[in-house]
Amino acid sequence: MIKKSQLKSKTLHGLLWSFIELLSRQGIQLIIQIILARLLAPEHFGVIGMVTIFIAVSTAFVQSGLDQALIREKAPGDKDYSTVFYFNLAVSILVYAISFYFAPLIAQFYDESKLVGILRVIMLVVVINAVSSIQRVFLIRKVDFKTQTKISLISGLSAGAFAISFALMGLGVWSLVIQQIVMKFTEMILLLYNNRWAPSFIFDFYLFKKYFNFGYKLLLSSIIDIIYKNIYFVIIGKVYTLNQLGYYTNASKIRDVASLAVTQSIQKVTYPVLSKMNDDQSLLTKNYRLLIRLTAYVYFPFMLGLVCIAPSFIPLLLGEKWVPAINYFQLLCIASLLYPINAINLNILKVKNRSDLFLLIEIIKKIFLSILIIVAVILELGVSGLIYSAIISSIFNLFINAHYTGKEINYNISKQIKDMTPSLLLAIVMSSLIFLNFEYLKTPLFVKIMLEITFGIITYISLSLIFKIEELRLIFTLMRKSSKND
Incomplete structure (x- = not known):
């Protein structure tokens, strides 16, 4: 039985290190992205944006939901790990071979001949990820995000150094390709060195069937x-200009520093820990x-x-050449406002072994999003119109996710909205005050940003104290306990 202090110790300790990983790894990536954005042209990022969906979908095929099945398994052995490893590796090689063969057709679709070579090189990251996938599972099961933080830091710095060097040499889009390869290769080497695990010459079809029966619904x-998260890259790359895709790509990457990275941190920490609370319904719901x-x-502020x-x-x-990306970035931030909440909701379905429900929900949500995207394209609403469809879809997703999650743990959408509303209102008031006080302030940009950030933090904390928001006290308490545990 999990003690009632579980969330305050293991989960929050893991979250703390996961957020440190976020701030360090994503912070480094942001700095590197800034340097590369100044060295390269928007169209270079646009070309990479065209292949993003292929990398993402291929990686999902390789993991195939079996990694998630391993994480939730109570006591997997070497036979379990080896079976999943060999399957992941075989699928990665198959996926790479398919992408290699179809690269000319993909380049023809986009009418961009240079995609052939780029796709054939950058898709190597899929095989590299497969080699180290089990090592990452070990760390996630142990909620050891301190080690992952160190690995991410080293790999991010190494990849960034290579990318900047190649950009300075005038190699353009290839500097971004090399960045991806070096990052994943370095991660693989460090993960293999840290865990020192090697697969046995075993492939158990019974275990594979067991994991696949759980994992294939998660895979689908x-x-x-992933297709729908990246479909905007395909549509923009096909319908609009390469520059517009470049603006969207960089706006999306910078947004991801805060949004998707936080979501992934929450998902990978809470899933293994909440899985161990599955036998205690009241504790699971409370946490x-x-x-x-x-x-x-x-997250909201x-x-x-x-x-x-x-x-x-x-x-x-x-x-200044990236000013057109401002509007895209702002809309993407709003679209991602509910991402972490939706991620936590979906984690409960995995914890409860409802991968069938997980799949059903995804189908419902994507049908709705498809309608929104088709409307935006037909009405020629442009790139901004496509992002508005994502905003509407995110709100719809919350209601669908929370509806089904609420049935599992007695925490429905009305209760979730009630719990989130105080933070959302405070965040809206804070951001409104920032806008009213600084929108027309004529100072150097750096000074203006520092004033806005300082004012925002002071305003949010002050409002929290005035209205006695319990979460502020909880955060400071948990941080103090976590630091003592270290």
């Missing part, structure tokens, strides 16, 4: 989700609710704050 759900409240309290400072933030960091 993951593929559907789940606390996660929702804390996530909303930290962060994303809305980024919306406010974007007009100064983007040109200061990336340069």
